[in-house]
Amino acid sequence: MGDSTAGPLVRPYTMTKGRTRPGTDGGRLDLITLVVTVADREDRAREPEHEAILRLCRKPVSVAEVSARLDVPLTVVRVLLSDLLVEGDLRTRAAAPVTKLPEKKVLQAVLDGIRRL
Template sequence: MPDPGHDEQGPVVRPYFLTGGRSRPARTDLELITLVVSVTDGIREAVSPEHAEIVRLCEQPCSVAEVSALMSLPLMVVKVLLSDLIDRGYLIHRSPPPANEIPSRELLQAVLDGIRRL
């Protein structure tokens, strides 16, 4: 009889276990295109293998969507894990500005014209 805790690739861990039972990240500013990057050379405390793998993956900037794909984990699980790492100081992130804060086309053109005059 097959073991219900394993599949063909190895052990199966439920998402709620990886997130400590949390279904939502503490941070609300993690979008699909938010970039995350490690700001530390290594982990200074005991963390889960998933947390350690995310820090390793994010040595180069990655989007939240890329981390989810590379880890083969659901997006919400990855957001919870990323939120943990940001709060602990292992990662920093940069989210796109809200649509109402994006500069107008006219302003961008004026800046470009000014740069060309330099």
Template sequence: MESSQEWPDAGPVVRPYAMTSGRTTPVRGAFDLISIVMATRPPEPDDDGLQPELAQILRLSRQPVSVAELAAELDLPAGTVMVLLGDLLAQQLIVTRSPTPARGVASRPVLEAVINGLSG
């Protein structure tokens, strides 16, 4: 077996932990996949210190968008996107809205009707 193997051309690969400096939790905010994100302003030319991924998130979130949609569009793990969103939130470059839990619990008769409807 040769000591030097040919690796397929994978193109530039940036590990998600490099984008987040090894962090696995956001510095600010609590996000889930259906949290809605919206930029407070578009990226500006004088945003020299802004990572390319952060600028891209700002561009993608000009309109309300979910964390899951951002992760898919950026082709990044959702956890990485959440850490990056925490950075943007700390800089007040985004606002977020988390889903609210449903109010009240369905009554037993309603649940039984749903089960009967599904099994019938």
């Protein structure tokens, strides 16, 4: 289907072959999960969307960033990433843990110091 002003349109469900949920490995794909292409992956024909993801993920990239950079809805990206995980083309890495927040009394002391300025 085409649109003279927008160009050719590809519906998201076309990219995922009608699937709306990721496979079994897709359940661990939250917004900050890092995905990275496996260096020794097989050279075989893949869908263009999968190839675009593999090129983008040569260095670790978050799931949210994949969605943003490819301008593809997050739900679709999760399905496509799940496909690549099952095929062994991608690996996931947990995002860096959130550091422990300072205690309230430390934050209060900083705020009091700023107010004195």
